[in-house]
Amino acid sequence: MSLFVRKLQENGRLEQIQITLFIVGSRKMLVEDDYGSGDWSILAPNLRIFGFDADEDACNAANADLELRQVNWTEKHFPLAISSNVGNSTIYVTQSPDCSSLYPPNEAYVDRLYGFKDSLKVDLTIEVETTNLNTFCREEGIEEVDFIQVDVQGAELDVLRGASSILENSLLGVQVEVEFSPLYANQPLFADVDLYLRNYDFTLFDLATDHQWCRVTRASAPIYSSTRKGQLIWANACYLRDLIGEKSQIQKTTPKRILKLACIADILGFPDYALELLEYLTVHHGDDSQYNFARNIVETLSEIPELVEPGLNALPVINNIQHRL
Known part of the structure; x- marks a missing residue:
């Protein structure tokens, strides 16, 4: 749950921003797959979500559900197979639909792991047309994307390679499923994804390994x-930009972009980074009232008993923004 965004939203400090999310592999199988109804919902109505999944039925079901619920944010799902290029490819449809991929399962390796053999068994193959996110944005007139979630079973790096313009010009955060061993034949692994994103000045913030199948034992071992x-x-890797660092090269490093990054960091569970960014805005851009967050910072920290008891004035962040109160 976000810490600072809630107070900012309550005080009308987020009316100036709109945050756009791309979810590649947007089939909604679990409650947490419904981004708009989860932690991101606090940004509504200034929240846009674009979902992409090769399963047309899943996209139609998601769009019908959104229409039925009359949600207060913008969300639409597109039945598209996203990859690095515009062309044709094969989808390997597995017994467990969420394991289907543009890469064939690595059967020789999977058979050695407990619990994976049946899920990754191929039922059929389907020939599909692929596109990439650069092309989609150009055709749809989308100039900025703030956050991308990618979960496409081994083809994550292909999706990111096809989003080079977004990565270079606007993207602030990425959450991507990564594998450390080849569950799929010839798939890129974590090291490949990590190097690619670091070349675009993204920093790894977390590797979430709390899913029950992130770790496995040998099938033959008792x-x-x-x-x-x-x-x-495998794990879910979370990357964020550093817009206030000396090496930041992203275009349009404006106060508004920094505020967006602070909101994203807070929603993802990094309130310390969100606070650093809000403090930076207050100190360096606080002459503009819309970027003076001193009072919001104090109000939020005042709700944390562990900080109030020794006194907020003892905190360096309070001393740094005191002149903006």
Whole structure:
């Protein structure tokens, strides 16, 4: 749950910004897959969500549900197979639909892992047309994308390669599923994704490994460790920009972009980074009242008993923004 965004929204400080999310692999199978109804909902009505999934039925179901619920944000799902290029490709449809991929399962390796063999067994293959996010944005007239979530079973780097213009010009955050071992044949692994994103000045903030299948044991082994849960196979990697660092090269590094980044960081569970960004805006751009967040910072921190008891004035951040109160 966000810490600072709630107070900013209550005080009308976010009316000037609109945040756009792209979700590639947007099939809604779990409650947390419904981004607009989760933590991101606090940004409504200034929230736009574009979902992409090769499963047309899943997209139609998502769009019908959104229309039925009359949500107060903008969201639409497109039945598109997203990759690095515009062309044709094969989708390997597996017994567990959420394991389907543009890459064939690495059967020889998967068979050695407990619990993966049946899920990644191929039922059929489908020939599809692919497109990329650069092309989609150009055709739809979308100039800025703020955050991308990618979960396409091994083809994540292909999606990111096809989003080079977005990465270079506007993107502030990426959450991407990464594999550390090849569940799919010839797929890029975490090191490849990490290097690619670092070349665009993204910094790794977290590797979420709390899903039950992130770690696996050997299928043939009747034993397992009481201290380790098995081999780490995959994780959700979260990357954010550093817009206030010396090496920041992103275009349009404006106060509005920094405010957007602060909101994204807070929603993703990094309130310390959000506070650093809001403090920076207040100190360096606080002459403009719309970027003076001193009072919002104090009000938010005042709700944390552990900080109030010793006194907020003892905090360096309060001393730094005191002249803006």
